Amino acid sequence: MEELTPRTLPHWDELPDFDLYMDQVLSLMERYLGPPIATGEKGITASMVNNYVKLGLVPAPHKKRYDREHLSCLVMVCALKTVLPLAAIQRILADGAQEDPAVRYDRFCEQFEAAERDALRGLAREGEPSSPQAIAVATALGAQAQRNVALRCCADLQ
Numbered sequence: 001m002e003e004l005t006p007r008t009l010p011h012w013d014e015l016p017d018f019d020l021y022m023d024q025v026l027s028l029m030e031r032y033l034g035p036p037i038a039t040g041e042k043g044i045t046a047s048m049v050n051n052y053v054k055l056g057l058v059p060a061p062h063k064k065r066y067d068r069e070h071l072s073c074l075v076m077v078c079a080l081k082t083v084l085p086l087a088a089i090q091r092i093l094a095d096g097a098q099e100d101p102a103v104r105y106d107r108f109c110e111q112f113e114a115a116e117r118d119a120l121r122g123l124a125r126e127g128e129p130s131s132p133q134a135i136a137v138a139t140a141l142g143a144q145a146q147r148n149v150a151l152r153c154c155a156d157l158q
Contacts, residue, residue, distance in 0.1 A: 005120075006113060006116035006117045006119075006120055007034070007112075007113075007116050008109075008112075008113050008116075009032060009033075009075060009079070009108075009109040009112050009113065010032055010075075010109075011105075011106050011109050012068065012072065012101075012102040012105050012106050015068045015071050015072065016028070016068070016071070017068065018067075019062070019065035019066060019067050020065060020066050020067075020071075021064060021065060021066075022046050022049065022064070022066070025049065025066045025070070025071065025074065026043075026044055026045070026046065026049075028071065029043070029044045029071075029074055029075070029078060030043050030044070032075055033075065033078050033079065044074070044078055049074065052073075052074070052077055055086060055090060056090065056094075057073060057077050057086065057089060057090060057093060058070055058073040058074055058077065059073065068101075068102075069101045072101060072102075072104075072105035072108075073093070075105070075108075076089075076093065076105070076108050077089055077093075079108075079112060080092070083143070083147050083150065084147070084150060084151065084154065088150075088151065088154035091154055092154065119139065119142070
């Protein structure tokens with residue numbers, strides 16, 4: 001338990017304020033979200049980014065270059081896609097599309113960080129499982145329950 005610390009995301013002002021090419025974007029996304037942990041999991045690829053653009057999850061790049069808004073959308077999509085289907089993410093992002101991108105993204109970062117802290121605090125309160133396996137099971141079951149709630153909420157966004 002002592003080794004687990006809450007992860008953070010870069011807030012809007014910490015994102016590069018200049019345009020980036022795809023390979024730079026992919027490198028940043030891995031730095032921001034970390035490499036895939038599970039075996040068989042892939043990190044973000046150029047084809048994934050292009051697919052997110054086609055689906056309207058990320059704005060189209062300007063002359064093959066990506067800015068803060070692109071990066072913020074990619075961080076949100078990548079953080080959510082491990083739990084939610086892309087169709088649900090589309091509804092979530094469309095629901096807040098009128099909002100200022102910086103405000104929206106910073107709120108997302110704060111929610112992400114609060115969820116990380118809450119998950120770690122919850123483990124400490126639940127009798128502190130003694131083994132990594134017990135921590136993994138407790139966390140996975142909690143994540144499944146929260147995913148079920150999130151999916152029901154996404155269904156209401158239609």
